[in-house]
Amino acid sequence: MSDRALKAAGAAQRGDGEDAARAAKIRRSAWLLAGVAVFFYVGYMAWMVIRANVG
Amino acid sequence: MSSTAIDTHAHGHGHAEHHAPRGLMRWITTTNHKEIGTLYLVWSLLMLFVGGGMAMVIRAELFQPGMQFVNPQFFNSMTTMHALIMVFAMIMPAFAGFANWMIPLMIGAPDMALPRLNNWSFWLLPFAVGLLLLTLFMPGGAPAGGWTLYPPLVLQTADAFPFAVFAVHLLGVSSILAAINIIVTIMNLRAPGMTLLKMPMFVWTWLITAYLLVLAMPVLAGAVTMLLTDRFFGTSFFSAAGGGDPVLFQHIFWFFGHPEVYIIILPAFGIVSEIIPTFARKPLFGYAAMVYATASIAFLSLVVWAHHMFTAGMPLAGQLFFMLSTMIIAVPTGVKVFNWTATLWKGSLTFETPMLYALAFLFLFTLGGFSGLMLAIVPADVQYHDTYFVVAHFHYVLVPGALFGAFGGAYYWLPKWTGYMYDEKLGKLHFWLTCIFTNLTFFPQHFLGLAGMPRRIPDYAPQFADFNMMSSIGAFGLGLSQLLFVYIIVKCVRGGPKATAQVWDNPAGLEWTVPSPAPHHTFDEPPVIK
Numbered sequence: 239m240s241d242r243a244l245k246a247a248g249a250a251q252r253g254d255g256e257d258a259a260r261a262a263k264i265r266r267s268a269w270l271l272a273g274v275a276v277f278f279y280v281g282y283m284a285w286m287v288i289r290a291n292v293g
Numbered sequence: 294m295s296s297t298a299i300d301t302h303a304h305g306h307g308h309a310e311h312h313a314p315r316g317l318m319r320w321i322t323t324t325n326h327k328e329i330g331t332l333y334l335v336w337s338l339l340m341l342f343v344g345g346g347m348a349m350v351i352r353a354e355l356f357q358p359g360m361q362f363v364n365p366q367f368f369n370s371m372t373t374m375h376a377l378i379m380v381f382a383m384i385m386p387a388f389a390g391f392a393n394w395m396i397p398l399m400i401g402a403p404d405m406a407l408p409r410l411n412n413w414s415f416w417l418l419p420f421a422v423g424l425l426l427l428t429l430f431m432p433g434g435a436p437a438g439g440w441t442l443y444p445p446l447v448l449q450t451a452d453a454f455p456f457a458v459f460a461v462h463l464l465g466v467s468s469i470l471a472a473i474n475i476i477v478t479i480m481n482l483r484a485p486g487m488t489l490l491k492m493p494m495f496v497w498t499w500l501i502t503a504y505l506l507v508l509a510m511p512v513l514a515g516a517v518t519m520l521l522t523d524r525f526f527g528t529s530f531f532s533a534a535g536g537g538d539p540v541l542f543q544h545i546f547w548f549f550g551h552p553e554v555y556i557i558i559l560p561a562f563g564i565v566s567e568i569i570p571t572f573a574r575k576p577l578f579g580y581a582a583m584v585y586a587t588a589s590i591a592f593l594s595l596v597v598w599a600h601h602m603f604t605a606g607m608p609l610a611g612q613l614f615f616m617l618s619t620m621i622i623a624v625p626t627g628v629k630v631f632n633w634t635a636t637l638w639k640g641s642l643t644f645e646t647p648m649l650y651a652l653a654f655l656f657l658f659t660l661g662g663f664s665g666l667m668l669a670i671v672p673a674d675v676q677y678h679d680t681y682f683v684v685a686h687f688h689y690v691l692v693p694g695a696l697f698g699a700f701g702g703a704y705y706w707l708p709k710w711t712g713y714m715y716d717e718k719l720g721k722l723h724f725w726l727t728c729i730f731t732n733l734t735f736f737p738q739h740f741l742g743l744a745g746m747p748r749r750i751p752d753y754a755p756q757f758a759d760f761n762m763m764s765s766i767g768a769f770g771l772g773l774s775q776l777l778f779v780y781i782i783v784k785c786v787r788g789g790p791k792a793t794a795q796v797w798d799n800p801a802g803l804e805w806t807v808p809s810p811a812p813h814h815t816f817d818e819p820p821v822i823k
Binding site (some may be wrong): 267 | 406407410469473474480507510511512518519530537545
């Protein structure tokens, strides 16, 4: 990791500064996108199961 | 990139190897975007030869009518594995390698936003591909039902089935993690002043590709998980005997599969959009239109999937919708082709190897697009479906399209990566050999398809012999030509004329402001875009 990335990571752990806010936003965005992917994965199968039970 | 003044300072420094592990552990534990980019690129070159070797087996068997070298089961395994390897293990990682190397450099970021996730994304690949390749040695052989994994055929796969399904899951996880990393990097680590509409086209195409990956890959994972439960847990999602529907799988697969085509081709669009302005010595014509066209292509790719299934049976309204939506994709694609051509118009053109690949891309990808339009027409598709015409079409999109884009990008950025200029004469020789043999391999396949030769068969009627022989000779030449590519890269890595920071004649973009080779760490202090 570069100095800037290390600083951001350190600041995020300490919870201070603009770098911490940016690191937190990155983590939030990444988890949100991962959630979307899991939603599509599980959601599609759940929809198929529900459709089969209804039909 | 729109015209942008750049205030550059303190871009790189050489504290590269501080507390870095050495040897193999350096590559296993690295979180540096340049090293991970190199890992992806070397990996995809290796897979080019693995998947290409399988293609050689296919073309050797088809060199003349009759059974020559392999049994039909193994032939079918080769067609299936060739496609899976080339799509998931070769071309997608190749563009992930370009993304890792170039996106932080292009947006002025010190690294990817999530470096450890980046490392994990790459190292999932060898295990996934290893799992897939090991199925070749299992009782009953590797999957042989085609890369589309259609049930009920794929459910007849022997012991290899769960391993292949797990491998596809791992490949999907790797791609999704890489896509998430790319999105958050672009959205959060751009240099001050670099607004979205100042980003280089390569970054734009990858941002859109990454969103497509997050939307499409989980659908494939869901589909193959349902196959797994049908086979082992007594469900009947795709089994007509249990009240399920095999055609449902085709819908789900192609909901992933068609965006996948654009996941592969959009980064190549981005690379070509970087190369053409540099060697035409003009800014990209219609930058904003290019961005909107890319986004339109991505959106439309999500609503055209059933054009792969016109012969599976669907209502007339469905046929009309999917035919028209497919044809509409030609509009934004036409915008892009027009804009590349307009960039060339009255430019001070020179024809270095990257430019040759970009120009070949422009002509030959457009040819592949036209045969795609032919396939979009329902009554015509009923005739062409499952023939070699389809094989010719998608190879024209994927080889002169995606692969030529990757070759062009490799030559374009190789001096930036290695610090040395590659051998231009050998580069041009590689281009001409690749271009001639690509056309010799795939152009005759159009005629084979129009004459009615079905795809995925190891034997054929004698009237198809001549074109098949031409195609096989082309394929062997194409395969051998890639050994020259390896030689050129090795020669360039080992030395040669020193590359300047700019490398080319006044190219645009932040990556050309750092020294060549790019230092281990770059942009510790973000550049300011004015």
